[in-house]
Amino acid sequence: MLIRVPFEMKKRGGKREIKVAKEDFKADWRAQKPLLVSLALAFAWQEKLDAGEFENMNALAKHLNVDFSYLSRILNLTLLDPYIVEQIIHGREPSGTSLAKLQKGLPLNWDEQRRKYGFAPRETGNNCGIDNTTAADAEDGKPAGNLQPIVATAATSSRGAKPRPTASQASRTMTLFSDD
Numbered sequence: 001m002l003i004r005v006p007f008e009m010k011k012r013g014g015k016r017e018i019k020v021a022k023e024d025f026k027a028d029w030r031a032q033k034p035l036l037v038s039l040a041l042a043f044a045w046q047e048k049l050d051a052g053e054f055e056n057m058n059a060l061a062k063h064l065n066v067d068f069s070y071l072s073r074i075l076n077l078t079l080l081d082p083y084i085v086e087q088i089i090h091g092r093e094p095s096g097t098s099l100a101k102l103q104k105g106l107p108l109n110w111d112e113q114r115r116k117y118g119f120a121p122r123e124t125g126n127n128c129g130i131d132n133t134t135a136a137d138a139e140d141g142k143p144a145g146n147l148q149p150i151v152a153t154a155a156t157s158s159r160g161a162k163p164r165p166t167a168s169q170a171s172r173t174m175t176l177f178s179d180d
Contacts, residue, residue, distance in 0.1 A: 035088060035099045042077040049075075073103050081110035084119055094118035 008019045018037045045060060054060040061071040080102065087093050097117060107113050114121055 032088065032091070032093070032097075035097070035102070038074050038099050039077055039080075039085060039088065042074045045071065046075055046078045076106055077102065079106060079108060081113045081119075083110070083122070084113060084117065087119060 010017050010019055018040050045064075048054055049057065049060060054063060057071055057075070058068060061068045064071070084093075088097065094117065102117065105116075107116060111122055113119070
């Protein structure tokens with residue numbers, strides 16, 4: 001399932017602002033505007049890095065005229081479980097969910113993220129469509145081990161350390177992926 005959130009980039013008072021289209025976005029997004037804007041920026045910036053528009057995060061931070069640590073904190077939001085992102089976009093996040101909470105000690109394991117931030121646990125047997133077997137294990141029918149979905153679906157990060165999930169952006173629409 002794809003989740004699309006139409007938005008416009010506008011400059012207001014020298015600042016870049018993301019305006020979410022109200023007619024296509026039913027939730028009362030004003031309360032979570034900082035989180036929604038940060039999610040949109042995270043996926044847009046990650047797309048620029050994935051597309052090779054910038055050599056690395058330092059070059060992107062310099063181009064955007066933002067601090068490297070700010071860019072890094074925002075980009076880490078792309079590591080969130082797609083289910084969590086979907087719930088936030090639709091205004092169904094647990095009470096007390098905030099940008100600050102999500103940026104503190106973000107676990108890479110999606111099940112741990114759901115527990116830590118108070119989201120419903122994943123359904124038993126749901127592996128997000130990821131086959132956790134290697135070619136050798138497939139013959140035996142044994143799972144490949146404790147492979148996390150984010151590792152199985154990610155490309156190498158522009159940071160060089162962690163694998164990153166990918167996102168696409170077309171005609172000013174942020175596209176996020178769900179595990180359905």
